[in-house]
Amino acid sequence: MAASMFDVLRSKKIHQLLATTVRRASVALASLLVSGCTPIGLGFLNPAGPVAASQRDLFVNVILLMLVVIIPVFILMPLIAWRYRYKNRSALYRPNWTFSWPLEILIWGVPVVIVATLSVFVWRATHHLDPYRAIASNKPALEIQVVGLDWKWLFIYPDQRIATVNELVFPVDQSIRLLITSDTVLQSLMIPRLGGQIYAMAGMRTELNLKSDAPGIFTGENTQYNGKGFQDQKFKAVAVSPDEFSAWISRVQALPTRLDVARYAELSQKSVTPTPLFFSKVEPGLFDKVIARYHHGGTAMQAMTAND
Known part of the structure; x- marks a missing residue:
């Protein structure tokens, strides 16, 4: 009792x-x-371009493959616990059982197949999502030079001879080729709804090819911690129609501001820019000189300053 x-x-x-x-x-x-509703809406699970869409598809495929293992575990675990519970005297008891070929094949064979399949997916996706790979388009890519600073992003449009800070504007349905460097410590540029991240390193040039399928405003950021202003190092990536992009270029070119050596020296200091900045003219070859200063003891930037 x-x-x-x-x-x-x-x-x-x-x-x-x-x-x-x-x-x-x-x-x-x-x-x-x-x-999680807002982060999902801002990330690659809600893609706005072909690169992020491919990343989402790869993520979904990996999850579905993993469910082949996860679902049977969650189904069988309670069933086995119920079947072999303490009070169930009818459950088969085999204290001397040691080996079963069918179970061994099932236990090891399924993971081998999953890992092999994942390897194929990841191998193909790694080459397809290569950030240096140009995106197929019937229009030439728009080249934009990017310089990571503390704690802001400088975008230079070499063909249009303008520059912006913390605002990246580009036309929809046209790929953009971002040439990226840093004039400070290691940084990482990412626009989640358009594609993955790529590092910005002083004295080196990396590349990221992206494209937007529809107009919109997307969040861009630095994902590599680099000091107390790190949390504010974000920018707006704005995809507009070709006509709106041309009109925006004309408005910026009409401004009186100029990005010369003296202004760049001020801009490169550690600070957070509360609002985007726009420059109608840019020092020729500024991007290449920022990279060269880390290879030649700063002689390129010193020469640029002397000639100003």
Whole structure:
């Protein structure tokens, strides 16, 4: 009788614990889903271009492959626990069982197939999503030079001879070729809804090819911690129609501001720019000289200053 009462009490405690765990898990999951709505909308799961769309497809394929393992585990685990529970005397008991070829093949064969399939997916995606790979388009790519500073982004349009700070404007349905460097510590440029990140390194030039399928305003940021202003090093990536892009170029070119050596020296100081800046003229070869200063002891920038 005492043992029976003990089993009842223990059963009630287990049920209460399970109920509490389920309730807490439900609340946590609901909170996660609600709080995650905005990040999902700003990330590659809501793509605005072909690169981010390919990243999303790869992510979904990997998840579906992993479900081949995860779903059977979640289904079989409670079934096995119920089947071989303490009170089930009809469950088969084999204390001397040691080996089974079918189980070994199932346990090792399925992961081998999954890993092999994932290897093919990742290999193909690695080459397809190469940031240096040009995006197929019937229009020539728009080249934009990018300089990472503390704590801001400088965008130079060499063909249009203008520059902006913390605002990247480009036409839709036309690929953009970002040539990226840093005039400070290591940084990482990323526009989640358009594509993955690429590092910006002093004295080196990296490249990122992106494209937007529709007009919109997207968040760009530095994902590499680089000091106290890191959290504010964000910029707007604005995709507009070709006519709007031409009109925007004309408006910037009409401004009186000029990005010369003296202004660049001020701009490169550690500071956070509260609003975007626009320059109608840019020092010729500024991007290449920023890179060259780390290879020749700064002689290129000194020469530029002397000639100003």
